[in-house]
Amino acid sequence: MPNPIIKQFVVEGSTAFPVAMLNTDQCWPARAADAAAIADHASDADARKIILATAAKYAPNRQGWIAAGWRVID
Numbered sequence: 001m002p003n004p005i006i007k008q009f010v011v012e013g014s015t016a017f018p019v020a021m022l023n024t025d026q027c028w029p030a031r032a033a034d035a036a037a038i039a040d041h042a043s044d045a046d047a048r049k050i051i052l053a054t055a056a057k058y059a060p061n062r063q064g065w066i067a068a069g070w071r072v073i074d
Helices: 020-024 032-039 062-067
Strands: 007-013 027-029 048-054 071-073
Touching: 020 027, 020 062, 027 032, 032 048, 062 071
Parallel strands: none
Antiparallel strands: 007 048, 007 071, 027 048
């Protein structure tokens, strides 16, 4: 079985991170710093950029991120 292609994308937002979107897009934080940024609620007033990785064919779900108050940036 061939190895899946892992792609990365960046999300940006200033509200609490929508953890449910990790399941929706079948993705995970790309680096330890990104995992820490997800858990960092103290900086909710400032926009955060988080790099996520996925092997899902159709991720990211841009409309889902927008509905959660975040956006996908390329």
